[in-house]
Amino acid sequence: MHATESLATHARVRTSGPFVVGHRGACAYRPEHTIASYELAIDMGADLIEPDIVVTRDGALVARHENELSRTTDVASRPEFADRRTTRRVGRKKRTGWFAEDFTLEELRTLRAVERKPGLRPLNTAYDGQFGILTLEEVVDLARRRSTPQRQVRVLAELKKPSWSAERGQPMTELVAAELRRLDATSPDGPVVLQSFDAAALRRLRADLGDDGPQMFQLVDIASSDDHLLTNAGLRAVSTYAQGIAPCVDRILLRDADDTMTGVSDLVARAHAAGLLVVPWTLAAENTYLPRHLRSSDDPAAAGDARGAARLLLALGVDGIITDNPDVVVAARAEMATAQPVRQAAA
Template sequence: MHASESLAVRPATGLPRPVIVGHRGASAYRPEHTRASFELAIDLGADLVEPDVVVSRDGVLVVRHENELSRSTDVAGRPEFADRRTTRLVGDRQREGWFTEDFTLAELRTLRAVERMPGLRPLNTTYDGRFGILTLAEVVEVARRRSTPERPVRVLAELKKPTWFGAHDLPMTELVAAELRRLGADTADGSVVLQSFDAAALRQLRATLGPAGPTMLQLVDDGAGDDALITPAGLREVSTYAQGIAPSRHRILLRDAEQALTGVSDLISRAHRAGLLVTPWTLRPENAFLPVHLRRGEDPIGPGDMQTEARLLLALGVDGLITDAPDVAALARAELYDTAAEVPAVRS
C-alpha cells in the first residue's frame, strides 16, 4: 500500500482531502472582508472564503464581522453620519455605535474598511481606507471568477444573528433564500455553503430551500450554552438539517486556564458517526491565539507555530480548517496529503 492511500481514506462524510477556508479572507494579512483579503486567501490556497453576512436598511446582504460598524470601518470619523450613533441591544449584548440596519447600501458604499484588530495586526493598518464594503453577491462573484475546473472556489457564508434581524423587520432567512436562488447558488453543489450559530435559522432555510438545498454547517461555540449541540442526541438533531458542524477548535484541542494543551476530545469521531462533517474555527498565526507550547517568543503579536496546530487537527481527521492564514494551513495539509504521494511504495 502507498502511504498516500492510507491518508486518502476519509470518513464517508468527507472530501478526498480537507478543505482550507479563508476566514474573512486572508485576514492575518489584509483587513478582513475586503476584496483584497478574499483574493489573497484564494491565492494562498483557500478552497472556500468565509464572509460574515449582515443586512442593510434596504435589505441588502452585506459582509461585515457584525452589524456594528465602528471597529471595521471609518464611520466614527465621518461627520455626516454622527447622528446615526446609537445604543442597541443585539442578542444579549448592549452595543453602542453605528449599525448596518441604519444605513442603506448606497450609504455603506461610502465607508472605507479598516483593520479590526490593529493592536494585534498593525501591519494591516497600512491598508486602512483602501477598500470598500462588499455585498454577499460580490464575494460570490470573486469566488466564481477565480474558480477553475481543476480548482473550484466556494463561499462559506456565516449568517450573523438572523433571528435578531428577523425580529427587526429585516427577514434575513428570506433574503438569503431569495439571493441564493437569484445567484443560482441554492443547491448542494452550488457556490455557497451556509453556516450560523442560529440553529432555528438554519432549520428554516432547510425547510425553505429543501433537502437538495445548499450545504449547511451548525456553528458551535466553546461556551456551555452550546454543550447540548454536541451530545449524541444533539448531533443527531443537527444532522436533520445540516451536513456538518463548525466547532470552536477548543472543543477538540483542550486547554487549561494557562492555555496549555491538556488533551484532545472525541468530538470528531462522534460527529462523523452522526454523518456530519467537522470544520473547526479559527486558526490564527499570532502567539496570542496559540497554546503556550506553540508560541515563539514573548511578543503576543509575533508569529507562532500555527502549522503544528493545523497538523494536529488534520491528523485527528477534520474535514476542513477555518483560518486567518490559509497559506499556513495549506502547508500543513500538503505535508499530510500532497507530499505523501511521493513516498515510495513498501515492497513485500
C-alpha cells in the same frame, strides 16, 4: 426526509482532501472582508472564502464581521453620520456605535474598510481606507470568476444573528434564500455553503430551500450554552438539517485556564459517526491564539507554530479548517499528504 434521517447521504463538500477556508479572506494579512483579503486567500490556495453577512436598512446582504460598523470601517470619522451613533442590545451584549441596519446599501458604499485589530496586526493598517464594503453577490461573483474546471472556489457565508434581525423586521433567512435563488446558488454543489450559530435559522433555511439545497454547517461556540449540540443526540439532530459542524477549535484541542493543552476530545469521531463533517474555527498564527506549547515567545502578536496546530487537527481527521492564515494550513495539508504515502509504504 424524515426528521431523524441524516443529510449525510445527501450533498457533501466535494474536495480531494481536507479543505481550507479563508476566514474573512486572509485576514491575518489584509483587513477582513475586503476584496484584497478574499483575493489573497484564493491566491494562497483556500478552497472557500468566508464572509460574515449582515443586513442593511433596505434589505441588502453585506459582508461585515458584525452589524456594528465602527471597528471595521471609518464611519466614526464621517460627520454626515454622526447622528446615527446609538446604543443597542444585540443578543446578550449592549453595544454603542453605528449599525448596518440603520444604513442603506448606498450609504454603506461611501464607507471604507479599516483593520479591526490594529494592535495585533499593525501591518494591515497600511491598507486602511483602500477598500469598500462588499455585498454577498459580489463575493459570490468573485468566487465564480476565480473558479476553474480544476478548482472550484466556494463561499462559506456565515449569517450573523438572523433571528435577532428577524425580530427587528429584517427577515435575514428569507432574504438569503431569495438572494441565493436569484444568483442560481441553491444547489448542494453550488458556489455557496451556509453556516450560523443560530440553529433555528438554519432549520428555517433547510425547510425553505429543501434537502437538496445548499450545504450547511452548524457553528458551535466554546460557551457551555452550546454543549447540547455536541452530545450524541445533539449531533444526530444537527444531521437532520446540516451536513457538518463548525466547532470552536478549543472543542477539539483542549486547554486549561493557562492555555496549556491538556489533550484532545473525541468530537471528530463522534461527529463523523453521526454523518457530519467537522470544520473547526479559527486557526490563527499569532501566539495569543495558540496553545502555550506552540507559542514562539511571550509576545501575543508574534507568530507561533500554527502549522503544528494545523497538522494536529488534520491528523485527528477534521474535514477542513477555518483560518486567518490560509497559506499556513495549505502548507500543513501538503505536508501531511506527502507524509501519508511514506507512512503507508513503511507499514
